[in-house]
Amino acid sequence: MTPPGVSIVVPTVGRPCLGTLLKALGPLPDGMELVIVDDRPDRTTRLGLPPDSPARVLPGRAAGPAAARNTGWRAARHEWIAFLDDDVIPEPGWTTRLIEDLRRAERMDGRIGGVQGDLWVPLPAGRRLTDWERVTAGLAGGEWITADMAYRRAALARTGGFDERLPRAFREDAELAHRVRRAGWTLLQGSRSTAHPVRPESRWISLRTQRGNADDALLRRLYGPHWRDLLRIPPGRRHRHAAIVTCLAAAVGCAAVAGTRAGGRFWPVAATLATAGWAAGTAEFAAARIAPGPRDRREVTTMLLTSAVIPPMAVAHWLRGWFHWRGAEPLPEVPAGLQRVVTPTDAITIRPEKADEPDDSEETVRDDEGVRAGARR
Template identity: 45%
Template sequence: MTLDATIVIPTIGRESLQRLLTALDRGEGPRPAQVIVVDDRPAPQALTLNGDLPVKVLESGGRGPAAARNVGWRAADTRWVCFLDDDVLPTATWLSVLAADLAAADAAGVAGSQGRLDVPREGAGRPTDDEQRTLRLATARWITADMAYRGDVLVEVGGFDARFPRAYREDSDIALRITTAGHTIAVGDRRCEHPVAPATWRTSLRVQAGNRDNALMRRKFGPDWRARIGEGDGRLPAHTATTAAAVGSLLALATRRHRVAAVAAVAWAALTAEFTLRRYRGGSRTAAELGRIIVSSMLIPPLAVAHRVAGEWQHRHAETDPPLAVLLDRDDTLIEDGPYLNDPRGVVPMPGARRALDRLRDRGLLLAVVTNQSGVARGLITPEQLGEVNAEVVGQLGTFDSWQVCLHAEDDGCACRKPAPGMVLAAAAALGVPPQRCVLIGDTGGDVQAALTAGGRAILVPTDRTRVEEISAARSHPCADVAPTLTAAVDMVLRT
């Protein structure tokens, strides 16, 4: 028996990856249809993976676990996609219990199934403050260290939000979008072991970068986002007050307002002492840890506030979901239009086309070509000639994730020829993204109309043959825009 499921494992090359694959290979139960390992290192190296599982290795360019998971699940063609972190260790019966969990999920019509995490500690005594952070994973909600989602639901919500660059909040974000869309996520019975992450006294400082991701969560879901993911109030209000007291004391001292400086300094000391004591009581309560906690408790509040301010600025327009895919007309957008071009030697890229496309690829956007080629129906181009021309386009401009080509004539009444939305919808389906998260760049009103009818966005790049009324219509539509060049159109896409 083969599971109708793909296991996706983002990795940064840790040794624990092979341990995970070995556990899956030796485990009881049906085999997954495929295992996809996504190497998310900026400079990937060869991975030596042993075992009999059908493992496929892809690369995601070092853009973080959210982007890596997107690369993985979009390469899957199974009903279910199960995400595992590369440092977890599934039990010997994990695959058989996964099969039961997914069968139960299908019977109940739910969209996701969360595995259970065990976080064992080494050594005796109370856990340290840093160990507590990992131990909380055992009771956390929607942790993607072991989470399965239906593929159609991932398409519906657009997958993971790659604006989350760390292993933090990206799992809560997608789960919240899935449940907000009316779906349910169940808790299964399968279990994995998650190690306690190694930490130094600087770890508590480094994790404050997560406040940037908290800013994105607030922008997307509003001020009650913590309650919606099952968390209590955060420490940011207290950190803000602590930082304000410290800054106020320094400013007052600089302006020789000594009484004000003293009051603000006392407030800072009291807030810092409360934070230190809270962490110490929750930790190992050893003298060695107390010293680390005192130092880090003085540094954490300003760091947290600085990251939060930076995140608020970075994500100030985050209410609008960014595009996931860019669809491009071929003639007069990617290459110069030769009437019914049937010779690959006539392929001439538009100025700056390769660099513009590479910028989109570097940001992880999916690319597709959507092009009317009625010359085939007219008998002016053979399908073989069209294939040769398109192959030359790829040779000069790089690969595309999908090609959608309409071979019909204008009066054939097909649903694919632009301005009909057929090719836009087909491209979105082939790429595994909602049409609403697609932007079509083209040179005619038909390109714009096809994108808008499909529910996407459009950017018109006019040429001498673009009609004035088409330009005016694009400028007046809230989901369309006009750019002078392909490079400028890509600038617009990357700013959203």
């Protein structure tokens, strides 16, 4: 069987890990192209590609990974589109195994629309994992994660691709997989393997990732109360967070009324009970995060502080998303006769003589990096 043509699409924000990915990929076989979507809002520096890089570089819209991947696959030349994140490390022989996965899909059924790679997370040995390490490790059990996921072009065209209303690296892959399956395609687990290292992050990363709750609110609007079951997403803690925030609001309100000395002893007692409910809920949340971790001073302090802040942040982002996306509807399927064919006329082939150092300043890294893993709680 002739090897299927494959376009590898990598959205990037110019992080140095892109070079590690390209080195791990090595020379590409015939019938395979590499498309890099540079999604930095400020492209004043080069990406630091090696001089002999065959990559086609497309300018992104700085609108998040969903939009960047759409830009990439619509400009790609081949029938199969393999998506990789710029912070993964494909195993040796990854391109060969990718072709084998796609050949198997072609032999089995023409309705197979996608094949997932085996994603694994290298973790430190000999010690307990931090909260962030445990969150990242959860990626290994995820389904249809586009850190390494290949889709048939026809499946992407039929569904319209990624929903760009999901601007973070969070849920956008599960949502696309649902629409692809709903359109009648089948998704498979492949044999290729890719490592997803734990990135160094700020100790406050769990606060930043709460922005993903706004995306959860959109998905609730689109798919109803059973959206997690439809998209095969594990249960979260939103209802517990809401209970904690309710207790906190009640405690503040009752204390304010009690301060006016109206209502006798009722309001002080109510304020005490509500405060106890808030404290108990916050303590349970913190204990659930501290218990499996290293329990050193830094980790315990971080968990205590963030566990007090996460519930109100999570609820606030959820309410923001719920209000913003009122009336939202799922993306419609695109009829075969109206599917858009995009040619790669806006592509740039970069073969720099001397690559500039990538800009690793905070401004070139999206604020939502890490959200894919981080807002599962």
